[in-house]
Amino acid sequence: MQALILGATGAIGRTVAAELARSTEVERLWLAGRNQARLEWLLDVLSGDPSRISAHAFDLHDGALRDRRFRELSPDLVISCAGPARQLELPCARAAVEVGASWLSSANDHVAAESIPALDAPAVAAGVTVVSGCGLSPGLTNLLVALAAQELDEVEEIEVATTRSARDPAGQAALAQLLIGLSGPAPSIADGRRISEPGPKASHLVYFPEPVGWVETFAGASPEITTLVSRWPGLRLLRWRVGLVEKPAMDALRLLAGGPWATRFANWGPAASRALQQALSAWPSAGPAWSAARVDVRGQADGRPRSVSLGVVDHLVNLTALPLVAAASELAAGRTEPGVRAPERAFEPKSLLARIGRRGVRIARLEPYLV
Ligand SMILES: NC(=O)c1ccc[n+]([C@@H]2O[C@H](COP(=O)([O-])OP(=O)(O)OC[C@H]3O[C@@H](n4cnc5c(N)ncnc54)[C@H](OP(=O)(O)O)[C@@H]3O)[C@@H](O)[C@H]2O)c1
Structure with missing residues (x-):
């Protein structure tokens, strides 16, 4: 190549x-x-x-x-x-x-x-x-959903969740993109209809593979809402959530995402991104500095309701x-x-x-x- x-x-x-x-x-x-x-x-x-x-x-x-x-x-x-x-x-x-x-x-x-x-x-x-x-998301999450779907005759609901530690090293663009994904309405599918959830407001605890464990996650915008629907058009529910392992860092990010400056963050340049990255990673960690994703795919197999959950964990890079x-x-x-x-x-x-x-x-x- x-x-x-x-x-x-x-x-x-x-x-x-x-x-x-x-x-x-x-x-x-x-x-x-x-x-x-x-x-x-x-x-x-x-x-x-x-x-x-x-x-x-x-x-x-x-x-x-x-x-x-x-x-x-x-x-x-x-x-x-x-x-x-x-x-x-x-x-x-x-x-x-x-x-x-x-x-x-x-x-x-x-x-x-x-x-x-x-x-x-x-x-x-x-x-x-x-x-x-x-x-990771999209990417590994799509592959995990497809693997889980192979165990079902019919796919009805998909939930995708992803998390990273603020101390898991990644680039400034990844942080800027996280803020962008949290700063507007979060598209999702509920009761078979595409809706917009109002930004990162209500939290939902998600269990990720060890050593990450339980993390508070929030609705955000990610490409899976487009790509997974084109593969499974009849979904009743499709949601994407994200959280930082360190809760206070996530609270700070949500506060920033709710402000009028969030969508302009990507244009602030490297100095601002670096400052935000340093501020977030300065929070004491609740656990190890890893990142993870989890998918929950629900549907029917052999005429019965069935749920398949898969996860992945490593460093974000x-x-x-x-x-x-x-x-x-x-x-x-x-x-x-x-x-x-x-x-x-x-x-x-x-x-x-x-x-x-x-x-x-x-x-x-x-x-x-x-x-
Ligand atoms: N799918 C996922 O799960 C996932 C996870 C992590 C990251 N990402 C995405 O991957 C991308 C990279 O993330 P990262 O953490 O590696 O960010 P990063 O360290 O900030 O790297 C960004 C790279 O893009 C280059 N770049 C930006 N604008 C450019 C332009 N106009 N012309 C030429 N090069 C340009 C930068 O070049 P300079 O060195 O010249 O600035 C740098 O090499 C981002 O889009 C991020 O959202 C996706």
Whole structure:
């Protein structure tokens, strides 16, 4: 594979770059970001053969320059870890399809997710695959839902919950995106109808795989509300919730998300994000600094109600980067159909999860809640 990583200097991008630099499946690896000094540091750390790994600094908001770079490099796969993804996902994915490259991203912005299906026809015509959102949530959560659904004859309700410790290292874009996801109404499905829950108000305790345990979660906006509905259109209930392991840090984030400044946070720049990150991580921890996700899928099996609950736990960078790396390998092997595909449609859930599990990410079957 000849892969171009966008946002390679970020927390997720660096991990993906380190994994792909070691992979024998990668013939050529281009690392892209805005900051030349950080790119050079990364090249130095990876210490790869310069004819195989090289760095390219450009701003993805400069459409003409981006398109020129894409044409010059001519990758067969573009992996985007650049974010926040709202303004970047659609134009960059379109530019990738236009040069005949497949697209894979860590995007977790619900507004961007709604725009991506517009690329289906161009992607089919170009014979490439677009998988937008293949990290933890969306990504692993979609695969877990699909795996749980294999045990049911009919899927009626899906609940997705995700959590991270404020002290689990991740990048500034991930924190900005969390705030964006909490700062507006939370789309969900109740009684078979799409509704908007009013932001992160009512809490709901969710049990995540150990060592995370119980965490207070709140309704937020995430792409699963779009992607899972397209796979299971008749759902009676679909909800996405998120919480920080440290309750006081989550309370502070909710306060910030409710203010008029929250949606502008992504444009505040690195200094503000860094300050917020430092403030949140300064809270004494209630537990270990891990991140996790849980899905509860309810429906019918053999004519009876049945509930299947699955979870995943590790550090956020692993939970996000390892699905991208496993997915890149599947795309390179040509095992995916062209077009826009949600992760659970692009890849066989069990084999992709098994591959990620072999890298040490813990995937667990959980006791369903009594409903
Ligand atoms: N699906 C999931 O579960 C999940 C989990 C975690 C994160 N994410 C998403 O993954 C993405 C990366 O998160 P992160 O924690 O790694 O953030 P990060 O450390 O802040 O990294 C962001 C990266 O994007 C690059 N970038 C931003 N705007 C750019 C632009 N206009 N042109 C070129 N490069 C640009 C940055 O380059 P510079 O170095 O030049 O600033 C940096 O390399 C975010 O969208 C985040 O929401 C998803």
